[in-house]
Every structure is written in C-alpha cells, then in structure tokens.
Amino acid sequence: MKQIFGNISGLKSGQLHRLQNLYRRRIPPEALITPELVRDMARLSFEIHRQIGVTINRQGAMDHIIVGDRQGIVIPDLSDYRIAPGRLRGLRCVHTHLAGEPLTQEDLNDLALLRLDMMAAATLTEAGEVDRIHAAHIIPGATGQTPCEVLKPLRPHELGIGCLELILSLEAELSQTVLSRQASKGEERALLVSVATQSRQAAMESLAELEELAASCGISVIGTVVQQRSKTDPRYLMGLGKIQELALTALQTGATLIILDQELNPSQIRSITDRIELKVIDRTQLILDIFAQRAQSREGRIQVELAQLKYLLPRLIVKNTAMSRLTGGIGGRGPGETKLEINRRRVRERIARLEKSLGEVRKRRAVQKSRRSKREAPVISIVGYTNAGKSTLLNTLTRSRVLVENRLFATLDPSSRRMKFPRDMEVIITDTVGFIKDLPRELRTAFRATLEELESADLLLHVIDISNPRFEAQIQSVETILEELGLENIPVLRVLNKMDLVPSETVDMLSRALDGIAVCAKDQTSLVRLIEKMAARVSEIRIKERLSSEPPAEIDPNDIEA
Ligand SMILES: Nc1nc2c(ncn2[C@@H]2O[C@H](COP(=O)(O)OP(=O)(O)OP(=O)(O)O)[C@@H](O)[C@H]2O)c(=O)[nH]1
Ligand SMILES: [Mg+2]
The missing domain is CATH 3.40.50.11060 (GTPase HflX, N-terminal domain)
Incomplete structure (x- = not known):
C-alpha cells in the first residue's frame, strides 16, 4: 500500500481504494496527464468535496496522491528530491479545483518555490466532470513580476502537449542561463x-x-x-x-x-x-x-574559530536545512536530530578546549608585553575602518612590509614596528585589525585581547579614507567602537588618508572640518607634517609622564656647599 498524503479523515473504504488505484496509472511522455486519470480525479474530488492532487515524475508514474480540503492541497515534503542549480524538481503537480477558479497565486508560488516541472489545475463542471485544465511553468531567465507562463486553458482531449519535451527544453534553457552566469x-x-x-x-x-x-x-x-x-x-x-x-x-x-x-x-x-x-x-x-580565511597567527585562528562556534551554537537547535547551510553543505541535507545533539555537545567541548588554549597563548603574550613595556618606548597605535590604509601607513612610516591589500580585513593579526623620529626619539607603532560597522558581537569578544592591546597606547592614529563615499559614517563607527573599548581618553590624531584620490580643495576643506592631517600613506613625502605632529605629541606625552612619575629631585649636598 502506498501512502495517501493529506486529509483522508472520514473517507469511505471504497473511496480510499479508488485513491490507492490512482498510483497504478501511467502517463505517456507527450501528455500532461491522461483524460481518464483527470476524469477519475475530478469525479472523486466532486464526491468528497475535497481537492485531489497527484505528482507525476518524468517516467510518467505517480509519486504522490494528495487529498486536500475545498480550497487547497498541501504538497508533501519534497526534500528527498534533490535539485541541482539550473534544474527543476522532476515532478509536476496536477490537482482539482472545485470552485471553478484557474491557477491561484498560491499554485504559482508552489510552482516556483518547489521548482516543479509544471503546475496544473483542473476545473470542474457543475456535474463534477472536467471542464478545463490550466497549466503553468517557470520561464527561464525571466526576472520581475511574471516569472511564470500560464498556458491557454486545455480541454481534456488537448492534453498531449509534448509535455516531457517541454520540460526538458525548459530545463536546458534554465541551466544555460545559470551556466552563462557562472564565472x-x-x-x-x-x-x-x-x-x-x-x-x-x-x-x-x-x-x-x-x-x-x-x-x-x-x-x-x-x-x-x-x-x-x-x-x-x-x-x-x-x-x-x-x-x-x-x-x-x-x-x-x-x-x-x-x-x-x-x-x-x-x-x-x-x-x-x-x-x-x-x-x-x-x-x-x-x-x-x-x-576565518585570513587569520594567520595561532591566536588569531583560535579567536576566529571561537567566534564562529559561539555564533553556531544557538543556531544548532534548528533542524536540517539550516544545519546543512551552517556546516556549509550546499543543497545537501543536514544530519538528523540525534546527530545534532551530538554536534552541540562537540561544539561545546571544542569551545572549552579553544578557550583553554587561548588562555595559554595569552599568558605567553602577557610576558612578551611586559618585556616590551620595560623598553619604555611610547606606543602609537594605528586604528581605523577596514581598508582605510592603516598597514600602508605603518609600512611607509617604518619602511616595513606588512601585507597591504585592497580588500576588507587584510590585517587580522596586530604587528608592531619600531620607528625613530628625527630627534632620535624611538616609538613603537602598531597596526591593528580594521573596524567595521556592526562588528559582530562574537568577534568583538573573541578579539577583545587583541584590542585590549590598544589600552596601552600613548597615542592613536585614526586613519580615515577620505576617498570613500561613506567616510563620515565610518568615522562614527570607529569612534563608537573606541568608546566601547574604553579608549576614549587616549589622545587621537586624525589622519585623512588617500588625499591623492580627492580634489585638493576638498582635502583642504576636510582637513579643517575634521581637524585632521591629510596624507597619502603610499607617499613618504606627504607624511612630513604628520611625523612632526606625532613627534610633538609624543614629546608632550613624555614630559607629562616625567612630571607625574619622576620622584622629587634629591638635594645634592655639594650644591648646598656651593
Ligand atoms: N590611492 C591610495 N591608495 C591607498 C592609500 N593608502 C592605502 N591605499 C590602498 O588602500 C588599500 C588598503 O590599504 P591597507 O593598508 O591594506 O588598508 P588597511 O587599513 O590596513 O586595511 P585592513 O587591514 O584590511 O583593515 C590598498 O589597496 C592600498 O594600496 C593612499 O594614500 N592612496
Ligand atoms: Mg591592514
């Protein structure tokens, strides 16, 4: 016995038997459905006051017999019927409409969403015989409001529409549009x-x-x-x-x-x-x-994986499709519920393990950091929106070769370089991960330690890409994040970068309006004023530090004698 899908409550055994029998029918390749089959569906449908539907595969066999109510049928879960990009489902649906209405919006939605080969509805006469058959298919390559083609209503003797050929040609066209767009x-x-x-x-x-x-x-x-x-x-x-x-x-x-x-x-x-x-x-x-693609250092990788897992965990409660998309399987089905439970436990275990090793990496870093701070060089940290030119600036200032790329988040791992100012003063310059609006919470937590490094900075260089049309919003995002990190008390120098891409009047206007120093981070010669300003700020900081940290001068007995 094959399953009858849908609402079969209250049906007589004879009626159930007639429904079962529908599974035996075969449809020749050229026909949408046979006149006899649609006639039997119509009569039974009329008798039980419910819609009856069938899905027909490309071999012309019935895959589902479905009973609905007066208004509609519910097509069962088709997730076992895999579909590749550019393909259709391999099933068409034909069902009865009791109130004489042609295809409804709901029918067309099912056609599109389930990627059915075709969708058809047979309307009934007042005597319960088939009147017309309304059929539709997806239009390949169409965009916008009318993605489906509805055929001229068919009479029961007009069902030989070259159905299989039509479906195959639609599919060929569909996969061609898809392939041509596939770089x-x-x-x-x-x-x-x-x-x-x-x-x-x-x-x-x-x-x-x-x-x-x-x-x-x-x-x-x-x-x-x-x-x-x-x-x-x-x-x-x-x-x-x-x-x-x-x-x-x-x-x-x-x-x-x-x-x-x-x-x-x-x-x-x-x-x-x-x-x-x-x-x-x-x-x-x-x-x-x-x-995840970009993390290089051990610490960076652990931080990113932690952030990913923490993002994933609450989403694992969700069943099948969502699971498969989260674990990266396109089109593939996810594991069942029990497997999910195991996965959740594994994820939790992995999070615990990663947190432990992150703790160890951090301890090591703390040791390195305290060694560095003993060197007593002031620290200048470069911050700013991603792709603003932070690494480029670090490279030009210190003649080094940190990775620079025209893409977001080129830098994930902080790097530090020494730089000597003209008057022999030495500073440490650090480059950091770029900021972005709505920086994910999970990442913010994961990168807390990296960002905490900024706390020990004596001066922040806020690099702003003034050639970016969104630079104002970007300044705002960076300042908000700095505030959230509790860094608002560290002095900031605004560096207006990529001045070479902006008309000079605009550069002048922005330097005044934003109280910043315009530079082209790629060009050493444009950095003179910035370096002067940095040196001045650093000496100011040093003087302040001396004033606050130097013990009162001891009195030299010789001085007294003199
Ligand atoms: N025209 C021009 N391009 C620049 C300038 N400064 C940097 N760039 C380019 O901007 C892009 C990003 O530079 P990066 O230094 O990698 O930027 P970043 O701020 O470190 O970016 P992330 O590490 O991704 O946050 C690269 O293609 C640079 O060559 C500049 O002054 N003028
Ligand atoms: Mg960078």
Missing part, C-alpha cells in the same frame, strides 16, 4: 538582500559595503534586492511574498547563496531556509568567514 566552477554567486527599516540611502550604503565584504571573501555578487519595511517581520525578517520572489530570482539567476545585510536570529534562519532551498547567511557570518 567559474565552485565559485559562490550571491544575491545580496537588505530589509531596510532606515532610509533607503542608508540601506544602499550598507549594501555597498556588504558587496565589498563579499568580494573580499571571493564571492561574486549577481544582484541586490532591497525591501523597505516600517519594521522587520519577526518570523521571516521580510514579507513572505518577498521570500518567494527571492527564491524565484535565485532560481532564475543561478544564485548559490543569499546574503542578508541584517543579522538573522536562529528561528528566522529556520523559517527562511524552510522556504528557500539555498544557503542563506547574514552579514555577521560573512564577516566571520572572512576572518
């Missing part, structure tokens, strides 16, 4: 999505940054979507309709990944991945991924 194999292609509660402008700026983050991670961006709402939806973040539209756009553009600009809570991840069969990640996870 290289294995590359992730992302749709960026923002659900904006602020102004559109702010949302676009944030998305522009998300795009840079994606690029830094080696992901190519194939499109962006903004949805404006007065507040976010607690369940799906965005409206359900938007999710359905997204799933469809993803299908048509061959996206392998959706990146949300807003942080998703565990239950939102679940509701969204239940609806979209794609990896869905948020801004936080993207930043975590970048950090």
Whole structure:
C-alpha cells in the first residue's frame, strides 16, 4: 500500500481504494496527464468535496496522491528530491479545483518555490466532470513580476502537449542561463538582500559595503534586492511574498547563496531556509568567514574559530536545512536530530578546549608585553575602518612590509614596528585589525585581547579614507567602537588618508572640518607634517609622564656647599 498524503479523515473504504488505484496509472511522455486519470480525479474530488492532487515524475508514474480540503492541497515534503542549480524538481503537480477558479497565486508560488516541472489545475463542471485544465511553468531567465507562463486553458482531449519535451527544453534553457552566469566552477554567486527599516540611502550604503565584504571573501555578487519595511517581520525578517520572489530570482539567476545585510536570529534562519532551498547567511557570518580565511597567527585562528562556534551554537537547535547551510553543505541535507545533539555537545567541548588554549597563548603574550613595556618606548597605535590604509601607513612610516591589500580585513593579526623620529626619539607603532560597522558581537569578544592591546597606547592614529563615499559614517563607527573599548581618553590624531584620490580643495576643506592631517600613506613625502605632529605629541606625552612619575629631585649636598 502506498501512502495517501493529506486529509483522508472520514473517507469511505471504497473511496480510499479508488485513491490507492490512482498510483497504478501511467502517463505517456507527450501528455500532461491522461483524460481518464483527470476524469477519475475530478469525479472523486466532486464526491468528497475535497481537492485531489497527484505528482507525476518524468517516467510518467505517480509519486504522490494528495487529498486536500475545498480550497487547497498541501504538497508533501519534497526534500528527498534533490535539485541541482539550473534544474527543476522532476515532478509536476496536477490537482482539482472545485470552485471553478484557474491557477491561484498560491499554485504559482508552489510552482516556483518547489521548482516543479509544471503546475496544473483542473476545473470542474457543475456535474463534477472536467471542464478545463490550466497549466503553468517557470520561464527561464525571466526576472520581475511574471516569472511564470500560464498556458491557454486545455480541454481534456488537448492534453498531449509534448509535455516531457517541454520540460526538458525548459530545463536546458534554465541551466544555460545559470551556466552563462557562472564565472567559474565552485565559485559562490550571491544575491545580496537588505530589509531596510532606515532610509533607503542608508540601506544602499550598507549594501555597498556588504558587496565589498563579499568580494573580499571571493564571492561574486549577481544582484541586490532591497525591501523597505516600517519594521522587520519577526518570523521571516521580510514579507513572505518577498521570500518567494527571492527564491524565484535565485532560481532564475543561478544564485548559490543569499546574503542578508541584517543579522538573522536562529528561528528566522529556520523559517527562511524552510522556504528557500539555498544557503542563506547574514552579514555577521560573512564577516566571520572572512576572518576565518585570513587569520594567520595561532591566536588569531583560535579567536576566529571561537567566534564562529559561539555564533553556531544557538543556531544548532534548528533542524536540517539550516544545519546543512551552517556546516556549509550546499543543497545537501543536514544530519538528523540525534546527530545534532551530538554536534552541540562537540561544539561545546571544542569551545572549552579553544578557550583553554587561548588562555595559554595569552599568558605567553602577557610576558612578551611586559618585556616590551620595560623598553619604555611610547606606543602609537594605528586604528581605523577596514581598508582605510592603516598597514600602508605603518609600512611607509617604518619602511616595513606588512601585507597591504585592497580588500576588507587584510590585517587580522596586530604587528608592531619600531620607528625613530628625527630627534632620535624611538616609538613603537602598531597596526591593528580594521573596524567595521556592526562588528559582530562574537568577534568583538573573541578579539577583545587583541584590542585590549590598544589600552596601552600613548597615542592613536585614526586613519580615515577620505576617498570613500561613506567616510563620515565610518568615522562614527570607529569612534563608537573606541568608546566601547574604553579608549576614549587616549589622545587621537586624525589622519585623512588617500588625499591623492580627492580634489585638493576638498582635502583642504576636510582637513579643517575634521581637524585632521591629510596624507597619502603610499607617499613618504606627504607624511612630513604628520611625523612632526606625532613627534610633538609624543614629546608632550613624555614630559607629562616625567612630571607625574619622576620622584622629587634629591638635594645634592655639594650644591648646598656651593
Ligand atoms: N590611492 C591610495 N591608495 C591607498 C592609500 N593608502 C592605502 N591605499 C590602498 O588602500 C588599500 C588598503 O590599504 P591597507 O593598508 O591594506 O588598508 P588597511 O587599513 O590596513 O586595511 P585592513 O587591514 O584590511 O583593515 C590598498 O589597496 C592600498 O594600496 C593612499 O594614500 N592612496
Ligand atoms: Mg591592514
């Protein structure tokens, strides 16, 4: 006996038997469905006042017989039917409509979201016979509002539409659009999505940054979507309709990944991945991924892994799809519940182990640090938004070769270099990890120790990329983070970098408005004024320190005699 899906309560055994019998039918390749089958479905449907549906595979066999209510049927979980990018599900659905209505929006949504080969609805006459069959399929490559093509209504004797051929050609077209957009194999292609509660402008700026983050991670961006709402939806973040539209756009553009600009809570991840069969990640996870790619030092790696695991743990309560996306499996199914429990325990154990080894690394560092502070050289720390040019400045100031790259978060591990000022004064300059707006909480905690190093700085150089259209917001983010780190009392010099990319009048205006020193960090000769200022500040600091720390001068007996 094969399972009858849906609402079979109260059906007579004869009716159940007739439903069972539907499983025996075979459909020839050219037909959408046979007139006899759809007739039998219609009659039974009419008798029990419920919709009846079937799913038909490409061999022409029935995979599911479904009983609904008067208004609709619920298509069972199809997650065992894997789909590759550019492919359809391999199943078409035909069902009855009792009230004479053609395909509904809900039907078309199912067609798109479940990537069915086709969706069809048979309307009934008042006598319970088949009237017309309305069928639709996805349009490959289409974007926007009408992604489905609805065929001219068919009469029962017109069902030989070359069905299999139609489906195969749709699929060929679909995979071609996908392939043509696929730059290289294995590359992730992302749709960026923002659900904006602020102004559109702010949302676009944030998305522009998300795009840079994606690029830094080696992901190519194939499109962006903004949805404006007065507040976010607690369940799906965005409206359900938007999710359905997204799933469809993803299908048509061959996206392998959706990146949300807003942080998703565990239950939102679940509701969204239940609806979209794609990896869905948020801004936080993207930043975590970048950090994971880039961390070099042992401490850096441990910190990033800790941050990732702490982000992962609460999200492991969530079942299957979300789990597989979190563990990185695209399209693959996640482990079952029990395996999840084991995973949670493992994650917790791993967190404990990492915290222990981080403690050890830190002890060692503390020893090194105290040795360094004995050298008594003042420390100048370079801080600023990611990609502002901090490492470049360190290199030019100290003639060293710290990694410089035009990508976000090139530097994760702090590095220190000595620098001599003209009047023989020596300082230590440190480069740090860049800041970013909404720096994930998990990372902030993980990098606390690295950032705490900043506490011992005598002076901060705040590097600002004035060529970046978002520099004002970036200054704000950096200052907020400095405050949160309790560093607001350390003197700051604002360094307006990349002046070579900005018209000179603008540079002058900004230097005055922001009270900063304009430089081109790549060009040693532009740094003269900055170095003077740094030297002056450092001597000021030294004098202050001497005043506060030197013991009162001892009286030399010889002096008295003289
Ligand atoms: N045109 C121009 N480009 C600059 C200047 N300073 C830095 N850059 C470029 O800006 C990019 C980022 O420089 P980095 O020094 O890596 O920036 P960073 O602040 O250390 O970045 P993270 O370590 O990623 O936070 C590189 O491509 C640099 O070559 C400048 O004054 N002018
Ligand atoms: Mg750097």
